[in-house]
Amino acid sequence: MDQNEIIRTAHALADAARGAVLPFFRSMGLTADDKRPDGTFDPVTEADRAVERAMRGVLAVRRPQDGILGEEFGQKAGSSGLTWVLDPIDGTRAFLAGAPTWGVLIAVSDRAGPIYGLIDQPYIGERFEGGFGRARVLGPMGEHVLAVRGDRALDQAILSTTFPEVGSPSEGAAFAEVARKVKFARYGLDCYAYSLLAAGQIDLVIEAGLAAYDIQAPIAVIEAAGGIVTDWQGGPVHLGGRVVAAAGRQQHEAALEILSRAG
Known part of the structure; x- marks a missing residue:
């Protein structure tokens, strides 16, 4: 190569x-x-x-x-x-x-x-x-x-997603629970949110229903900057689906603890 x-x-x-x-x-x-x-x-x-x-x-x-x-x-x-x-x-x-x-x-x-x-x-x-x-x-x-922010408590984290009504009702409820626990949330940033996470500006991006072409470039950029991108169970997500991108392990694990319970 x-x-x-x-x-x-x-x-x-x-x-x-x-x-x-x-x-x-x-x-x-x-x-x-x-x-x-x-x-x-x-x-x-x-x-x-x-x-x-x-x-x-x-x-x-x-x-x-x-x-x-x-x-x-x-x-x-x-x-x-x-x-x-x-x-x-x-x-x-x-x-x-x-x-x-x-x-x-x-x-x-x-x-x-x-x-x-x-x-x-x-x-x-x-x-x-x-x-x-x-x-x-x-x-x-x-x-x-590019460098992510690093570990941060969930109540100090900045969260982003494109649509407030994330995915199905159960997925949306799980996202809403995370959103209630973070410092604040911003909506409608599309792929630019992943860029901001890689640039050290925000802590979490949570989405559902993505395709491979929606997430593979963000995975490469965020992981190179030191961040984490998985599905809501903590597994690989390069084929699409439910995505959580995090600027540190602390935010990632706290978000997963909630998101992994979604039906």
């Missing part, structure tokens, strides 16, 4: 994604299709599709031997043992609302899970990187090392 080539390719994907997505952001007349017919709004836009096409185009040239798993265009088999896991716009609702909490998620994984990842916010110009000995953010304020 040529780690430097993988890193260069990941940044090339993020650069291509920025070029594809920014003309759509805060543009007039951008419409969304609803991927779910059941009345729960799950939007997809031409921006989502354009970004994933751009990234797949880069991979077709630079890494044709690798597999791809993308939110919009599914899975492509590879022969190298590596798979690029792509979410072209994580936070499409935020994108449609003009809020810069969405991001482009890029991870490369082997059979055990993600080994390197990027969380890129094109409008702000911040790029969070983790894996292969790297844990850093590049942005308007320059380059900085």
